[in-house]
Amino acid sequence: MDKEMNKELEYTAADALNDALVKAGVSHVFLNSGTDYPPIIESWAKYESTGRKKPEIIICPHETVAISAAHGFAQVTGQPQAVFVHVDVGTQNLGGSLHNAYRCRVPVFILAGLSPYTIEGERKGGRDSGIQFIQNIADQAGIVRNYTKQASEYRSGKNIQQVTYRALQIANSEPKGPVYMMATREVLEEEGVDMHADLRKWAPISPMGLDDESIEILVEALAQAKSPMIITSYVGRNTESVAELVRLSERLAIPVVSSGGAYMNFPSDHPMSLGSMGQPLMKEADVILVLDSDTPWIPALTKPAEGCRIFYLDIDPLKEDIPLWYIPSERFMKADSYTALKQINGRLDQRSGEPDPAMLAARREKYGQMKAENQEKRVAAEKMPPVMTAAYLSACVREIMDQDTILVNETITSSGAVSSHIPRNKPGTVFGCGGSSLGWFGGAAIGIKLAHPEKEVIALASDGVYIFSCPTAVYWMARRYKTPFMTVIYNNQGWNAPKQITQGQHPDGYAVRNNTFWSGFEQPARLDLVAEAAGGAFARTVEKPEDLTSALREGREAVRNGTPAVINVILPPV
Numbered sequence: 380m381d382k383e384m385n386k387e388l389e390y391t392a393a394d395a396l397n398d399a400l401v402k403a404g405v406s407h408v409f410l411n412s413g414t415d416y417p418p419i420i421e422s423w424a425k426y427e428s429t430g431r432k433k434p435e436i437i438i439c440p441h442e443t444v445a446i447s448a449a450h451g452f453a454q455v456t457g458q459p460q461a462v463f464v465h466v467d468v469g470t471q472n473l474g475g476s477l478h479n480a481y482r483c484r485v486p487v488f489i490l491a492g493l494s495p496y497t498i499e500g501e502r503k504g505g506r507d508s509g510i511q512f513i514q515n516i517a518d519q520a521g522i523v524r525n526y527t528k529q530a531s532e533y534r535s536g537k538n539i540q541q542v543t544y545r546a547l548q549i550a551n552s553e554p555k556g557p558v559y560m561m562a563t564r565e566v567l568e569e570e571g572v573d574m575h576a577d578l579r580k581w582a583p584i585s586p587m588g589l590d591d592e593s594i595e596i597l598v599e600a601l602a603q604a605k606s607p608m609i610i611t612s613y614v615g616r617n618t619e620s621v622a623e624l625v626r627l628s629e630r631l632a633i634p635v636v637s638s639g640g641a642y643m644n645f646p647s648d649h650p651m652s653l654g655s656m657g658q659p660l661m662k663e664a665d666v667i668l669v670l671d672s673d674t675p676w677i678p679a680l681t682k683p684a685e686g687c688r689i690f691y692l693d694i695d696p697l698k699e700d701i702p703l704w705y706i707p708s709e710r711f712m713k714a715d716s717y718t719a720l721k722q723i724n725g726r727l728d729q730r731s732g733e734p735d736p737a738m739l740a741a742r743r744e745k746y747g748q749m750k751a752e753n754q755e756k757r758v759a760a761e762k763m764p765p766v767m768t769a770a771y772l773s774a775c776v777r778e779i780m781d782q783d784t785i786l787v788n789e790t791i792t793s794s795g796a797v798s799s800h801i802p803r804n805k806p807g808t809v810f811g812c813g814g815s816s817l818g819w820f821g822g823a824a825i826g827i828k829l830a831h832p833e834k835e836v837i838a839l840a841s842d843g844v845y846i847f848s849c850p851t852a853v854y855w856m857a858r859r860y861k862t863p864f865m866t867v868i869y870n871n872q873g874w875n876a877p878k879q880i881t882q883g884q885h886p887d888g889y890a891v892r893n894n895t896f897w898s899g900f901e902q903p904a905r906l907d908l909v910a911e912a913a914g915g916a917f918a919r920t921v922e923k924p925e926d927l928t929s930a931l932r933e934g935r936e937a938v939r940n941g942t943p944a945v946i947n948v949i950l951p952p953v
Contacts, residue, residue: 389570390570390571390572390573391418391422391536391567391568391569391570391571392418392533392535392536392539392562392566392567392568392569392570392571393418393419393421393422393567393568393571394422394425394426394571394573395536395539395540395571395572395573396419396422396490396533396539396540396543396562396567396571397419397422397423397426397433397434398540398573399539399540399543399544399576400434400461400488400543401432401433401434402576402578403543403544403547403578403581404458405434405458405459405460405461405488405547406434406435406458406460407434407435407436407437407448407449407452407460407461407829408434408435408436408437408460408461408462408463409437409439409444409445409446409448409449409460409461409462409463410436410437410438410439410445410463411438411439411440411441411442411445411463411464411465411469411472412463412465413465413466413468413469413492414465414492414508414510414511415465415466415491415492415493415494415495415563415564416463416465416492417504417564418504418564418567418568419463419567423436434461437829437856437860438856438859439822439852439856440849440851440852440855440856441472441849441852442462442464442469442472442473442474442476443472443473443474443475443476443818443822443847443848443849443852444821444822444825444848444849444852444853444856445462445464445473445822446462446473446476446477446480446487446489446557446822447476447479447812447818447819447820447821447822447823447825447826447848448460448822448823448825448826448829448856449461449462449480449487449826450476450479450480450483450485450487450812450819450822450823450826451787451810451819451822451823451824451825451826451827451830452826452827452829452830453480453485453486453487453826454483454485454616454810454823454826454827455785455807455810455826455827455830455831456830457486458486459485459486459487459488459547459550459551460487460488460826461487461488461489461490462487462488462489462490463489463490463491464489464490464491464492465491465492466491466492466493466494466514466519467491467514467516467519467522468514469491469492470491470519470522470523470559471522473489473523474816475814475815475816475817475818476816476818476819476822477489477523477526477527477557478526478814478815478816479812479813479814479815479816479819480526480556480557480814481526481527481556481557481814482673482813482814482815483613483641483812483813483814484553484554484555484556484613484616484694484695484813485555485556485557485813486547486550486551486555486556486557486558487550487556487557487558488543488546488547488550488557488558488560489523489527489557489558489559489560490560490561490562491519491559491560491561492561492562492563492564493519493532493561493562493563494506494511494512494514494515494563495511495563495564495565496563496565497565502565502568503564503565503568504563504564504565504566504567504568505564505565519561520532520559520561523557523559525700526557527556527557527558527559528549528550528555528556528557528558529546529549529550529558529559529560530558530559531546531558531559531560531561532560532561532562533560533561533562533566533567534566535566535569536566536567536568536569536570536571536572537569537570537571537572538572539562539566539571539572540571540572540573540574540576541574541576542560543560544576544578544581545581546558546560547581548581548582548583551583552583552584553583553584553586553587553694553695553715554694554695586715586717586718587713587714587715587718588714588715588718588719588721588722589692589712589714589718589719589722589723593710593712593714594722594723594726595726596710597668597690597692597710597712597723598723598726598727598730600666600688600690601627601631601633601666601668601723602631602727602730602734603734604665604666604688605665605738606660606663606664606665606666606742607631607633607664607665607666607667607668608633608634608635608636608657608660608661608664608666608667608668609624609627609628609633609634609635609636609667609668609669609670610635610636610637610638610657610667610668610669610670610672610675610676611624611635611636611637611638611644611645611669611670611671611672612637612638612639612641612642612644612671612672612673612674612675613639613641613642613644613671613672613813614642614644614645614670614671614716615642615643615644615645615806615807616641616642616671617715617716617717618806618807619717619806620716620717620720621643621644621645621646621806622806623717623720623721623724624644624645624670624720625645625646625649626720626724627720627723627724627727628645628649628651629651630724630727631727631734631739632651632739632740632742632743632746633651633668633742634651634652634653634660634742634746635649635651635652635653636653636654636655636656636657636660637654637655637798638655638657638672638674638675638676639672639674639811640788640794640797640798640809640811641810641811641812641813642809642810642811643803643804643805643806643807643808643809644671646803646804646805647802647803647804648802648804649804650743650746650747650750651743651746652750653746653749653750653753654753654798654799655795655798655799656749656753657675657676657681658681659749661676661681661682661683661684661687662684663684664683664684664687665684665686665687665688666687666688666689666690667683667687667688667689667690668690668692669689669690669691669692669693669706669708670692670693670716670720671692671693671694671716672693673698673701673704675706688709689706689707689708689709690708690709690710690712691706691708691710691711691712692712692714692716692719693712693713693714693716694713694714694715694716695713696711696712696713697711697713757770757799757800760774760800761774761800763924763925764924765924766924766951767921767922767923767924767927767948767949767950767951768796768950769790769793769796769797769869769871769950770796770799770800771924771927772796772867772869772927772948772950773793773796773797773799773800773801774800774801775927775928775931776801776837776839776867776931777800777801777802778928778931779837779928779931779932779935780801780835780837781835782804782805782808783805783808783834783835784808784834784835784836784837785807785808785809785810785827785831785834785835785836785837786801786803786808786809786810786837786838786839787809787810787811787820787823787824787827787836787837787838787839787864788809788810788811788820788838788839789811789812789817789818789819789820789838789839789840789841789844790839790840790841790844790869791817791841791843791844791875791876792841792871792875792876792879793839793841793869793871793950794811797839810823810827817843817844817847817848818844818846818847818848818849819848820838820839820840820844820848820866821838821840821845821848821849821850821852821853821854821866822848822853823838824836824838824853824857824862824864824866825853825856825857825860825862825864827864828857828862828863828864829860829862832861832862835864835865835935835938835939836864836865837864837865837866837867838864838865838866838867839866839867839869840866840867840868840869841868841869841870841871841875842868842869842870842871842872842873842900842906843873843874845866845868845906846906850906850909850910850913851909851912851913852913853910853913853914854909854910854913854914854915854916854943854945855913855914856914857914857916857943858914858915858916858942858943861941863937863938863941863942863943863944864938864943864944865931865934865935865937865938865943865944865945865946866910866943866944866945866946867931867934867946867948868906868907868945868946868947868948869948869950870903870906870947870948870949870950871950871951871952871953872899872900872901872903872949872950872952872953873898873899873900873952873953874898874899874953875898875953877896877898878896878898878953881896896953898953899952899953900952901952903949905918905920905947906945906947907919907920907945907946907947909945910943910945911945914943915942915943916937916942916943916944916945917933917934917937917938917942917943917944917945918944918945918947919933919934919944919945919946919947920947920948920949921946921947921948921949922949927948930946931946934946
């Protein structure tokens with residue numbers, strides 16, 4: 380009996396890893412395990428039996444959903460969660476979703492097993508299965524090295540906590556991003572050490588601000604400009620930045636344009652919010668501040684006027700991991716946007732002399748008129764059409780939301796309609812994936828709902844995105860872990876993006892003449908029934924505009940009663 384008790388209380392490296400994650404604030408492990416996980420499974424079982432704390436384990440039938448859930452959780456909380464996957468094959472199954480987390484700059488802690496390094500019983504945890512030979516590759520970390528801030532290996536149970544805290548420090552330091560750790564079973568079965576760390580000594584890098592010279596040059600340029608503008612894509616990832624950006628915009632009557640929609644960057648109802656009207660503003664702008672944006676414009680399609688002064692402020696202004704990238708800025712400034720905006724506003728408060736009041740008033744009137752004209756067009760597009768449109772669908776979704784509803788948007792070619800017809804005014808209420816690998820929305824919605832169970836979550840997805848999301852895994856998880864949300868599918872029955880791009884590059888080509896793009900799904904599927912089968916979801920397909928509002932309301936009611944809902948809305952085919 381004593382021998383059994385001592386065995387139960389042994390402190391392994393797997394135990395030490397668990398304790399480090401818990402102490403660092405990792406509340407969830409999104410798990411897709413394999414034969415490399417017995418030490419960890421045994422540790423968790425021991426902790427449950429003895430009443431010790433461990434993260435909540437979320438079983439994820441597919442790795443795409445696992446990392447997308449951690450991605451969404453980190454977007455709304457800023458807190459990295461853990462994703463545990465199976466050796467090389469599980470790592471490969473992370474796929475493009477790892478790209479999304481990396482490009483969106485969200486912290487994620489990933490652990491993958493490694494094939495055991497002993498084969499004849501030399502060490503506890505050695506190989507005992509044929510697959511552990513074929514999963515033994517030369518450079519497993521090479522699979523993910525382009526998409527992580529760190530790719531490393533645990534080599535001893537004695538320092539597993541130090542290595543874990545170091546990895547999380549890297550993940551949480553700007554620019555934030557995923558880290559990837561590997562461990563063999565032999566290492567995880569070793570004796571562990573609890574170092575009782577003071578996590579204040581493992582804190583991420585403190586936010587950095589602008590140097591005095593940059594503040595002075597930038598403030599003077601903005602204050603003296605006749606037609607300044609601000610372009611941003613993700614300043615809203617820190618919700619506190621939004622108020623500082625509003626303060627700057629109001630002070631100098633500067634219009635703000637969002638390029639991309641991963642976050643709520645600026646209140647849509649604000650007079651200086653010009654949405655996506657960047658092109659006409661750029662033609663006359665004499666000063667542009669690009670603030671937290673990887674692609675403020677596409678040079679082949681549009682660019683600022685000749686002689687326009689451009690200032691680029693970003694936590695990663697060089698984009699060293701993008702080989703071909705260039706913004707013709709006279710000053711590249713590496714700084715945390717919240718810190719920098721506070722500095723800019725503070726300098727404006729101290730500055731002697733104000734810009735010409737008449738000039739500011741004229742700008743406010745001009746941009747107010749532009750906004751009003753755009754609003755008229757928006758309202759006209761929202762009238763019930765004879766055939767379903769993305770604009771009408773978006774307007775109907777807006778009517779069943781309140782200001783606290785969290786919107787998850789992955790509609791791709793319908794994203795313009797979504798941003799125009801579902802304006803958001805509260806920071807932290809709209810999220811996009813920040814990358815280009817499709818299928819993020821489902822896992823993200825689960826992660827967001829885990830982080831904020833009290834919030835209503837509505838996810839918008841195209842039909843192609845829905846298929847990429849691994850919906851059987853998504854809705855199984857939504858039911859099991861009580862994270863109901865409503866999905867609205869913008870089902871245009873095909874891939875619209877390749878068709879649009881081909882039309883743009885070859886407007887008089889054979890593809891356009893023959894209407895042949897190999898992008899249509901001419902065998903429409905009841906995509907909503909996939910969710911019903913996998914997760915007991917409320918499922919409804921809507922084809923007629925007059926049936927849409929009632930279906931959305933029924934779906935919302937189902938979610939409020941604890942059931943996921945999928946409304947499959949049929950748009951004209953691509």
